[in-house]
Amino acid sequence: MSSGISDPSPARTAPTKAPATRLRRDVQGLRAVAILTVLAAHAGVSWFAGGYVGVDVFFVISGFLITQQLVGELARSGRISLRRFYARRARRILPAATLTLAVTVVAAVVLLGPAQVAPLTLDAVWASAFAANIRMAIAGTDYFQAELPPSPVQHFWSLAVEEQFYLVWPLVALLCIVLATRIGASRGADSGAERGGESSVRARRLLLAAIALITVASLLWSVVHTPAEATSAYFSSLTRAWELGIGAGLAILVTSGRVMQRLAAARFLREILVIGGLAAILLACLTYDESTPFPGYQAALPVLGSAAVILAGAVPSGDSTIGARLLSVPPMQAIGDWSFSLYLWHWPLLVMPEIVLQRDLIWTERSVAVTAAVVLAYLSFRFVEAPFRERTVWRPTWRALTFYPVSIALVVTTAFGGRVYADFEATRGSFQPAISLASASPADPSLDEQQALVRASVIAARGNTPIPTELRPALTELDKLKPRRTKCDYTDDTVRDLCVDGDPDGKKTMVVFGNSHALHWVPTLNRIGKKHGFKVYFLVKNRCVSASITTDRGGDEHDPYTECDDFNRWAFKEYKRLDADLTVVSTAPPIKGVFDEDDRWVGEKDEINELMRPAYTDFLKRVDRHTKRTVLIRDIQGFDANAGTCLSRPGATLGDCVMKPVESRETAIDVQVDAAKEVGVDAVDMNSYFCWDGSCPAVVGDTITHYDGTHMSRQYAPRLTEPLARELGIRDRE
Incomplete structure (x- = not known):
């Protein structure tokens, strides 16, 4: 197979040779500028937060x-x-x-x-x-x-x-x-x-x-x-x-040749190009940060600056410019x-x-x-x-x-x-059984079986019991903890469909509103729907708070999440046509901030809570008008620690991974419950199925409870089917 394509003419003689490529010391110095800016940004130099543009400098150099x-x-x-x-x-x-x-x-x-x-x-x-x-x-x-x-x-x-x-x-x-x-x-x-x-x-x-x-x-x-x-x-x-x-x-x-001749004759222009180019790179490093939309047109500043430096040194005399001499030390x-x-x-x-x-x-x-x-x-x-x-x-x-x-x-x-070693390490040592009710005697008659297992798991953790060998899921498969999406995934803002989950032939209708904290209830509510004859519609969208207020996107730029507003309007329009027998709301509080009536961004926690109470109240009132019953599931407790990461630490025991709720988040969640009480909507609190006596174990029985600090795991959600059905007041099919 040919490795290249050349002129097929048999009479061809060698074309005029190009001059040998000289060593560009200025370009080598520009490489140093690129890596130093990247290094500064990644090392956390706050005033050099835009140093990631060094990668863009590398791209220009490589292309050249x-x-x-x-x-x-x-x-x-x-x-x-x-x-x-x-x-x-x-x-x-x-x-x-x-x-x-x-x-x-x-x-x-x-x-x-x-x-x-x-x-x-x-x-x-x-x-x-x-x-x-x-x-x-x-x-x-x-x-x-x-x-x-x-x-x-x-x-x-x-x-x-x-x-x-x-x-x-x-x-x-x-x-x-x-x-x-x-x-x-x-x-x-x-x-x-x-x-x-x-x-x-x-x-x-x-x-x-x-x-x-x-x-x-x-x-x-x-x-x-x-x-x-x-x-x-x-x-x-x-x-x-x-x-x-x-x-x-x-x-x-x-x-x-014409370009090179003009460049060689314009010494002052070369000085402007190299100094201006370096200044453009420096300006991007000093003024850009993680909130800067990138690359987009913002990348033009470091890219064109790099190109200017390279162009300035393209002629042999380009080595003599001030910038080239600085780059050549x-x-x-x-x-x-x-x-x-x-x-x-x-x-x-x-x-x-x-x-x-x-x-x-x-x-x-x-x-x-x-x-x-x-x-x-x-x-x-x-x-x-x-x-x-x-x-x-x-x-x-x-x-x-x-x-x-x-x-x-x-x-x-x-x-x-x-990977083989990780699998071995995850089950290393003598076999450790799952936590059972026998681990916590005497029994507490006020608790149901699942709550009793939570209590037993807390007691086992306080005794520094080893981590069970056969966890669900295995420590090398923690990605399986991630909540599963619904049939209609509204992450894509162009999707505007209704999909039936639960029991498609059911005679009753359940509608679920919320964000990702409704999504982690999907396995539970789907099982309830199938068992008790409910068609289930999940009108949920990540980061989209179920409240009559505009939130930000959760980033540092404080942009209004207008797609969420559009989705909530569409979802409510569709909801009114469904004639729901039961409406369930489960939503996390805003991630960073909200916008008040004057479109002013608010990020202070107390101010956010003041704005969220009437926002939740209004949303629940509107929802409750079009359903036979509305229930708010109080958002589950969130933690600073990551359960899976903690459990996988070398030498960790269950006692090392007992977590405690984040107080500021609990206060924000209480605002939801207060709004529900004001509207007269029932509020269901499932936290006794995650914590007991102020402690929250990372593992209940043999199952990891959380995917991350705030989302319930896909494996634990089904274990709460019967408890949640009871709390929702749902009876078996007649």
């Missing part, structure tokens, strides 16, 4: 340098070899990346519990296949995973974006060469030399047109998609391709050399200690982590990156290409070993 290689090869030989291209990429990135992934998995096995090791092994496999951005976008857009700690290999998303771009871009380049060759042949050039030279120029023009089209399309998609789907846009190759395209277009543009050159390895190592060193400690690192701990990252980066560059790039033993193209399957195989093997 890789395209410069492609265009240079085209100028020298009239062709582009895919095999050599991907061999260069393999030597450049795979050794260090593979080492980082393997070491991170091994470190997780040693330091973390099985609950963290299991998902990390899957993340590592995605990362090895250059698909980490897809994996992170899926996880990041899942509401129930939003509060989980970030993956120690999450930073591989940017590497995935680059490699996905370079999977497509060389193929586009080959297509341009084919078109240029055929256009030249159709015009009947007089000689092979003339045909080869013109084809090379024509191919570069087609390349410039192609990258311009890709860049514009990607930029438009980024601008449109970022406000609507911020998380998926952040990780998407489609919203980031234009940043690499800017660098690629710049690499093609500077091959123009030895420390910046050294950090630029280590930048790739430093990027690989810094993130797991900052994230994994926080997972182990279950808290944010203090500044001294972050300083130690950053120092360790620098040391590892030097060692990785010195003994891994450089040898694989420079030693002749790895120069043959076929050997370099074997890095791809070998890399994936090594990571998959390490991940598989980590």
Whole structure:
């Protein structure tokens, strides 16, 4: 199979050779700027919160340098070899990346519990296949995973974006060469030399047109998609391709002799470009933060700033500018050399200690982590990156290409070993039975069986009883705790359907209003519906509070959640047509804040509670007018700790994972109950099925009760079917 496409003319002579690519010390210094900004942001330097734009600087640099290689090869030989291209990429990135992934998995096995090791092994496999951005976008857009700690290999998303771009871009380049060759042949050039030279120029023009089209399309998609789907846009190759395209277009543009002549003659312009470009990057670092919608048009500031710096140094005399001299000092050159390895190592060193400690690192701990990252980066560059790039033993193209399957195989093997060890660790030691009622004698006749099991579980935990061996679910399968969505998933704001759950042939109708805290009752209410003959309609939407008030989206930007308002209006319109026999409301309080009648955002807890009481009251009154009976399920207690994470800590016992309610949240929940009393609506309190005597066990019997701090687990919900039916006053079918 051909590794490239060249001019087919038998009389072709070598086209004019392009000048040798010189070492761009300013670009190497720009790499240092990129990694230092990223490092500052991830290390928690508050005034450098926008340092994540360093990734965008990397994208521009990569687009420029890789395209410069492609265009240079085209100028020298009239062709582009895919095999050599991907061999260069393999030597450049795979050794260090593979080492980082393997070491991170091994470190997780040693330091973390099985609950963290299991998902990390899957993340590592995605990362090895250059698909980490897809994996992170899926996880990041899942509401129930939003509060989980970030993956120690999450930073591989940017590497995935680059490699996905370079999977497509060389193929586009080959297509341009084919078109240029055929256009030249159709015009009947007089000689092979003339045909080869013109084809090379024509191919570069087609390349410039192609990258311009890709860049514009990607930029438009980024601008449109970022406000609507911020998380998926952040990780998407489609919203980031234009940043690499800017660098690629710049690499093609500077091959123009006319452009280079004008640039060489304009020293003052070069000074403005490099200083202005660095200032633009710095401005983004200082003014952007986590609340900035990104990438979108906001990414243009660091992207164009990077392009300006690169353009300023495109001529040999560009090295003499003030900015280029600053970028070329030895420390910046050294950090630029280590930048790739430093990027690989810094993130797991900052994230994994926080997972182990279950808290944010203090500044001294972050300083130690950053120092360790620098040391590892030097060692990785010195003994891994450089040898694989420079030693002749790895120069043959076929050997370099074997890095791809070998890399994936090594990571998959390490991940598989980590998962096997996690499974073993989860059930390590002698068999420990599930907690039973016999664990708490004498019995308390005032409690039903499930409440008595909660009491027994608290008593067992207070006695530091070992964690049961056969948990539901296993500690390596904690994702199964996540509440299951309904048939009609209203996460997508375009979905406006009614779906029947419960008993589709039932003669009675139950309607459920709420947000994700109604969703975690789905297994319970569905079973009640099937057993007692209810059609069940779940009008629930994540983050959407069932109250007559506009809330924010739960982020730091304090944007009104207008989609929730639209959904509540639609849901209520449909609800009035259903003629419900029973309406159940279960909703969590607002996450961050609400908007008052003057559209002023309110974030102080006492003020929120004052506004929420009439908002709940009005909602319940409107609901109660169109149903035979309304019941509010008091929101279950929430905790600061994560049950699954606590249980998976090495050496943990049930006693280590006894949780207590968050007082401020309980106050907000009490507002719901007060509103129900005002309206005359029954309020059901199920907290005795989670806690006893002020203590809340992470495990009741053999079942983990919570998915996270506030959501009931999918496995525990069915155990409350009979208790909730009794509390709702539902009798068996007649």
